Amino acid sequence: MPSEHTRRNLLRAVGIGALGGLAGCTRGSMQSGGSSETSGSTGTGESGGGSDELAVPLDEYTGADIDWKQFEGTTINIGAVNHPWVSSIKPAIPVFEELTGIDVVWNILPEQQFRTKRLTDVSTGAGKFDVFFLDQVVNQFAESGWLQPLDPYFDDGSLYDEQWYKPDDLFEATTWQAHGGGYSDTWTGMPITVEVQTQFYRTDLYEKHGLEVATTLEGFRENAKTIHEEESDVVGTVGRGQKGYGMNIYVLNTFLREHGAELWENYPKDSGLDTDGAIAAAQWYVNLLREYGPDGASSQTWSDVLSTMQSGRAGHIVSDANLFWPNLIDSSSSDVADNVEIARVPAPESGQFGPNAYSWQIASSKNAKNSKQAFLFMLWATSEPTNTWMHLESDAAFSVRRSVWENDEFRSRVGEKFAQVSLESLEVAKPDPFDRKYPEWGQKYSEELQKAIAGTKSPEAAMKRAAEKAQQTFQ
Amino acid sequence: MSTLTETKTATTSNLARAKELWNEYLPYWFMTPMVLVMLLITVFPGVYDLYLSLVHYELTNPATMGTFAGLSNFRAAFTSAGALHSFGVTLAFVGGSLALETAFGFVLAALVTGVKSDRMQAFYRVAFILPMAVAPVSLATIFRIMLNSEVGVVPYLIATYTPFVAPNFLSDLPLLTIILVDTWNWTPFMFIIFYAGLSSVPDTLVEAAKVDGAPLWRRYVHVVVPYMKPVLFVAILIRLIDLFRTFGLVFSLTRGGPGTATQLVSINIFEQGFKFVDLGVASAIAIVYLVGIVALCNVLIAKVGFDGVWD
Numbered sequence: 137m138p139s140e141h142t143r144r145n146l147l148r149a150v151g152i153g154a155l156g157g158l159a160g161c162t163r164g165s166m167q168s169g170g171s172s173e174t175s176g177s178t179g180t181g182e183s184g185g186g187s188d189e190l191a192v193p194l195d196e197y198t199g200a201d202i203d204w205k206q207f208e209g210t211t212i213n214i215g216a217v218n219h220p221w222v223s224s225i226k227p228a229i230p231v232f233e234e235l236t237g238i239d240v241v242w243n244i245l246p247e248q249q250f251r252t253k254r255l256t257d258v259s260t261g262a263g264k265f266d267v268f269f270l271d272q273v274v275n276q277f278a279e280s281g282w283l284q285p286l287d288p289y290f291d292d293g294s295l296y297d298e299q300w301y302k303p304d305d306l307f308e309a310t311t312w313q314a315h316g317g318g319y320s321d322t323w324t325g326m327p328i329t330v331e332v333q334t335q336f337y338r339t340d341l342y343e344k345h346g347l348e349v350a351t352t353l354e355g356f357r358e359n360a361k362t363i364h365e366e367e368s369d370v371v372g373t374v375g376r377g378q379k380g381y382g383m384n385i386y387v388l389n390t391f392l393r394e395h396g397a398e399l400w401e402n403y404p405k406d407s408g409l410d411t412d413g414a415i416a417a418a419q420w421y422v423n424l425l426r427e428y429g430p431d432g433a434s435s436q437t438w439s440d441v442l443s444t445m446q447s448g449r450a451g452h453i454v455s456d457a458n459l460f461w462p463n464l465i466d467s468s469s470s471d472v473a474d475n476v477e478i479a480r481v482p483a484p485e486s487g488q489f490g491p492n493a494y495s496w497q498i499a500s501s502k503n504a505k506n507s508k509q510a511f512l513f514m515l516w517a518t519s520e521p522t523n524t525w526m527h528l529e530s531d532a533a534f535s536v537r538r539s540v541w542e543n544d545e546f547r548s549r550v551g552e553k554f555a556q557v558s559l560e561s562l563e564v565a566k567p568d569p570f571d572r573k574y575p576e577w578g579q580k581y582s583e584e585l586q587k588a589i590a591g592t593k594s595p596e597a598a599m600k601r602a603a604e605k606a607q608q609t610f611q
Numbered sequence: 612m613s614t615l616t617e618t619k620t621a622t623t624s625n626l627a628r629a630k631e632l633w634n635e636y637l638p639y640w641f642m643t644p645m646v647l648v649m650l651l652i653t654v655f656p657g658v659y660d661l662y663l664s665l666v667h668y669e670l671t672n673p674a675t676m677g678t679f680a681g682l683s684n685f686r687a688a689f690t691s692a693g694a695l696h697s698f699g700v701t702l703a704f705v706g707g708s709l710a711l712e713t714a715f716g717f718v719l720a721a722l723v724t725g726v727k728s729d730r731m732q733a734f735y736r737v738a739f740i741l742p743m744a745v746a747p748v749s750l751a752t753i754f755r756i757m758l759n760s761e762v763g764v765v766p767y768l769i770a771t772y773t774p775f776v777a778p779n780f781l782s783d784l785p786l787l788t789i790i791l792v793d794t795w796n797w798t799p800f801m802f803i804i805f806y807a808g809l810s811s812v813p814d815t816l817v818e819a820a821k822v823d824g825a826p827l828w829r830r831y832v833h834v835v836v837p838y839m840k841p842v843l844f845v846a847i848l849i850r851l852i853d854l855f856r857t858f859g860l861v862f863s864l865t866r867g868g869p870g871t872a873t874q875l876v877s878i879n880i881f882e883q884g885f886k887f888v889d890l891g892v893a894s895a896i897a898i899v900y901l902v903g904i905v906a907l908c909n910v911l912i913a914k915v916g917f918d919g920v921w922d
Contacts, residue, residue, distance in 0.1 A: 252885065259670050259888075276888065280671045371761070377782075379868045431760035432779030434869045444761045572671050576887040587870040590782045608691060 191228040191529070196521035197235050200300035201293070207509045208237030214498075214513070215254055215265035217247045221329050221496065224530040225517060232516050238509050258282040263503030266510040270499040272381060275319045275572040277499075284500040286323035289511040302520055302539075309493045309565040310536045317569035325499030326514040329534035332561040333390050333481050333491040336445060336453040336464060340475040341367065349479045353391070353420055356454065356482040360428040363451030372428025373452040374444045375421065378437045379586040381578030382494075386568070387455050388585060390492040391417035393566050394483045403571065404610035409581060410603035416484075418595040422588045424454065434590035446470040455481045455491065458558045459534060461551075478557050493565035495536065533558075577606035657901075663894035670888035684895035688883075694896045696871060697879040698903070700786070704861075704875060705854040707790040708797070713847060715794065716801025721831070723802075724809045736806065743799040751863030754792050755781070781865055785873045789861050796860065797853075801846055808842030809835065844915055848908065855904050876900050 197204065216222050222244060229240050243265065245253060250269065257264050258277060270277065277283050289295045303311070310327035312318065335356070337349065341363050350356035360372030376383045389399065397413030400406070408414060425433040430444060442460055444450045448471040453460065458478070467473035483489040498517070500510040516522055523537045524546075533550050540546055541562070547555040568574075581602040588598035633640065664684050667675040688694040723735045745753075757763045758780040766777035780788040812835050820830045836843070858877040861867070867874035867882075876896065884893030 255670075255885070255888070276671045280673055379866055379870070431766075431777075432782040435779075435781035435785075435865065440755075440759060440761075443756075443759075447762050449761045573887075579882065579886060583868065583870045586868050590869040592870065 190231045190234060192231045192521050192525045194231065194235055197231075197516065197519070201297040202300070202512075202515070203294040204236045204512065206294060207506070207512065210237075210506055210509055211239040211241060212266040212506050212509045212513055213241050213243060213264055215243045215245075215250065215257065215268035217250045217269050218244055219269070219329075219496070220530075220532060221534065224526045224532040225522070227529070228522060228525060231522075232513060235516065236509075236512055238512070240513070258501045258503070261503045263501050263505060265501060266504040266506040267498050267500055267513055270325050270497050272568075272570045272574055272578070274313075274324050274497070274499075274570055275316045276575060278316055278320050278324050279572040282501055282503075283324050284502045284504065284507045284510075285320075286325070286500075286511060286514075289508060290323065295508065295511055296515065300519075301515060305520060305537045305539050306518075307493075307536060307538060307562050307565070309562065309567050310495045313495045313567050313570075314497050317567065317571070319569065319571050325497035326518050327495040327497045327536040328518060329496045330493055330536045330562060330565075331457040331459045331495075331534060332493040332558060332565050333387065333455045334458040334461075334557055334561055335455060335479045335481050336460065337477055337479060338363070338370075338448075338451050338472060338475050339477050340472075341370065341451050349477075350482045351480065352485045353394075353482050353487075354485055356452070357420075357424060357428075360424060360452055360454070364428040367451070369449065371430045371444070371450050373424060373454045374430060374436065374441045374450040375425055375433070375454045376436055376438055376441055376456065377425060377429075377434040377586060377589040378440075379579070379582040380437075381575055381582055383437060383582060384585050384589065385578060385582045386492060386494070388417060388421050389568055390455050390481055390490065391421055391484075393490045393492075394481075394487040395420075396487060399569060400571070404573075405607065407577070407581075407603045407606035409606055410600045414603075415596050415599045418585065418588060418599045420484075421454075422585075422595040422598075425589055426591060434586050445476070446472065448472050457494075458554070458561065461554050462531065462533065465551075478554050480557055480561055490564060490566040491561045493562060493567045495567070538562075573609045577609045580605040580609070660894045660897055660901075663890050664898045666891060668889070668891040668894070670890065680891055684891040685899065687892050688895045688899065692883055692892050692896065693871060693874065693879060694876070694899065697874045697876045697896075698900075700872070700874055701855065701876045703786060704790060704793075704857070704873070705851065707786075708793045708854055709847065709851055711790065711794040712798045712801045712850060713843075715798045716846075717805050717843075719798065719802045720805035720809050721835075723806060736803070739802050740799045742796050745796065747796070747859035748863045750792070750796055751860050755864060758788065782869050785865050785869060789864055789873050792864060793854070793857065793860060797850065801850060804842060804846040805839070808839045808846075811842075812838050848911065851911075852904065852908065855900075 222242070226242075233239060243253075251273075254265065254268050254270075256262070257268070259280070259282065270283075274283075306327065307330060309332075310330050314323055314325055314327050315321070316324050335350075337359070341347070342349070342359075345362050345366055347359045347362060348355070350359050356373075362372075363370055364372030376387050378384060392399070392414050395413035395417045397411045397417060398408045401408040401411065430436065430450070436444075438456065441453055441456060442463055445453050445460075446464060446469060461478055464470050464476045465473050470476070480489060481491045498514050500507040500514075504510060518536060520537060520539055523535050523540055524543060526532050527535050527540045527543070527546050528549070533554075535541060535546075538559070541555055541559040584593070584598040584602040584605070587593040588595045593601075665680060665682075667678050667680045667684075669675070719739055723732055723739070726732045726735060742750075757765050760766050760777070760779050765780070769775055769777040778784050816834050816838065817830055820834045825833065856877060857875060858881065861873055861875055862878055862881070865873045867878040880893050880896050880900070883889050883896060
């Protein structure tokens with residue numbers, strides 16, 4: 137496909153490259169924009185909002201049968217990545233401090249540095265962080281005995297009120313991930329954000345070529361083909377090709393499960409990666425990118441995918457985080473702001489709709505001195521009043537609570553279509569199960585898939601080799 | 612009384628002896644703090660690394676942590692952890708980058724040395740050093756965008772101003788791409804050392820060769836380069852060691868991919884240690900790598916030598 141580059145596109149790409157705060161899209165990546173910030177005794181940061189008036193009325197919480205004040209006068213340390221969740225909740229921190237009398241100290245770092253610091257903190261038993269962000273390494277940490285299981289706190293009447301907290305309001309996908317994706321009998325932490333995969337497409341090109349939004353993989357492929365062949369400087373679709381356990385396989389796993397395959401059909405003996413469904417999914421995704429994707433699709437990260445779509449050089453994003461939406465419709469950074477639409481991820485004609493989803497959670501270390509205080513913080517942060525406030529008063533759109541996605545004011549702010557597609561997708565989302573060796577076999581699986589996308593291996597051979605490597609990690 | 616005198620004499624004599632000892636070993640006393648620091652920051656981590664390589668140290672498997680592993684970590688490094696492949700990739704990367712950086716650095720230095728105007732020389736010096744000032748991760752991010760097939764300026768320039776089709780740098784030519792980007796980043800280092808070396812070549816030698824009718828290339832091959840041999844050797848040795856440590860630039864550009872096409876040893880060690888949290892295997896690879904680099908450098912020093920450097 138001939139390329140047409142403009143200075144404007146280049147400048148935009150540079151701008152996009154600098155984006156550091158796209159929620160949830162940095163897993164498995166080295167994107168490390170942002171600041172390193174500490175507060176409290178060590179530093180320079182802030183410990184909450186600055187307004188005298190509380191963001192959320194205290195009576196939203198005091199009605200709960202919870203002894204909020206039992207740890208008054210103590211302090212909790214929160215280890216966090218530079219993430220929109222932090223900026224969204226910070227103005228409400230004085231509410232927590234007033235409610236509980238517990239001071240909050242933030243330790244905010246770029247993602248990769250945070251991961252290293254977190255590993256050091258928990259593996260050495262230092263326990264500096266009472267609360268910390270947790271991701272795909274949840275079972276790595278849980279099975280090493282580093283995490284504080286939260287069930288005893290849920291069972292403690294002075295710490296938890298089920299009627300007030302409404303745990304059923306949390307999406308099943310998020311509570312499942314907070315239980316180690318099926319590998320933990322207890323709560324390993326509490327979900328704070330969720331993203332789900334959706335499809336994005338260009339309405340102007342759909343109108344021009346008389347296309348219908350595809351609900352099936354076959355239909356999507358046809359749409360991508362039409363745009364790829366009919367448009368001189370637009371590729372049919374873009375998708376993550378870069379290796380990394382949060383990169384290409386994060387997208388492929390959607391299609392894998394939609395094809396009826398399952399990761400670890402028999403854990404840890406049969407990875408399921410070489411089943412017919414998994415191979416069919418890989419063939420579909422690899423062929424789609426190779427035939428209708430950009431040149432060099434195998435090296436595309438989430439930010440490349442986003443920037444290509446924003447620059448108007450792609451007809452679709454086949455499947456990626458719904459959180460791309462604000463960036464795609466922002467006219468200051470997107471050429472297609474007025475011509476982009478969101479839809480559910482396509483599924484095989486004979487398969488089942490099941491987009492991948494991902495949650496950040498917050499957890500506490502077994503060595504933390506203030507795990508109970510940490511639990512109160514987690515409870516407060518993920519409660520309905522705090523969550524609703526965050527999503528109405530900031531740009532956040534990653535609520536783990538169904539009620540927020542159904543809230544009219546929120547839907548009006550983020551857009552009816554975006555909210556509805558996200559909600560429908562979240563209701564049936566099937567996240568990845570992150571067993572303790574996931575970082576290892578996931579990495580190897582993603583390497584094999586990348587080879588297939590780069591064209592150095594057939595999808596079938598890549599998946600068979602991925603299965604072998606995944607199983608070898610448990611020998 | 613006599614006892615007191617004896618005591619005083621003995622004290623004086625002890626003080627004098629201590630002073631004598633202090634003066635006699637003065638250089639060693641000054642060295643002691645540094646030696647202690649070096650022991651702390653190099654010997655201790657080295658010994659600890661050796662210990663880790665000989666025990667099971669998978670953080671997610673606390674049951675076996677610290678138990679003697681024999682050479683199983685080394686075996687795992689070469690069988691399942693891909694150490695052999697990453698050594699090969701690293702050698703190709705180091706060899707390619709070093710050759711290009713040395714050649715470009717020398718040519719640039721020779722060209723700038725030949726510039727007559729002092730002001731222009733100063734300008735070129737600054738201009739050519741600038742790439743070295745960019746942090747590897749920033750550089751990688753910039754190049755990722757510049758090489759992007761859809762929005763990058765490099766494919767655009769190739770497609771627009773040359774008869775060639777722009778390649779997919781990061782997916783089709785990953786090894787060459789990381790070599791070229793590293794060359795862009797570090798040629799200035801070689802340039803500045805060679806520039807200093809060239810400036811020290813006596814004009815009389817070059818003039819004499821000129822008078823004898825030696826053409827430009829002969830003057831360089833038979834006069835300038837032999838004279839600069841120690842400088843060349845030191846620069847190459849420093850850069851060689853530094854290249855073996857490359858991590859951030861390549862990790863940010865390719866993450867070691869596609870597949871494992873650019874999986875340097877440093878990236879492999881990082882993945883084994885920080886992603887798969889198997890510090891035993893990571894340490895085993897690191898030990899083999901360290902021994903290999905030290906051996907290579909020693910062979911180079913023995914074969915080529917520092918002749919002339921310490922004269």
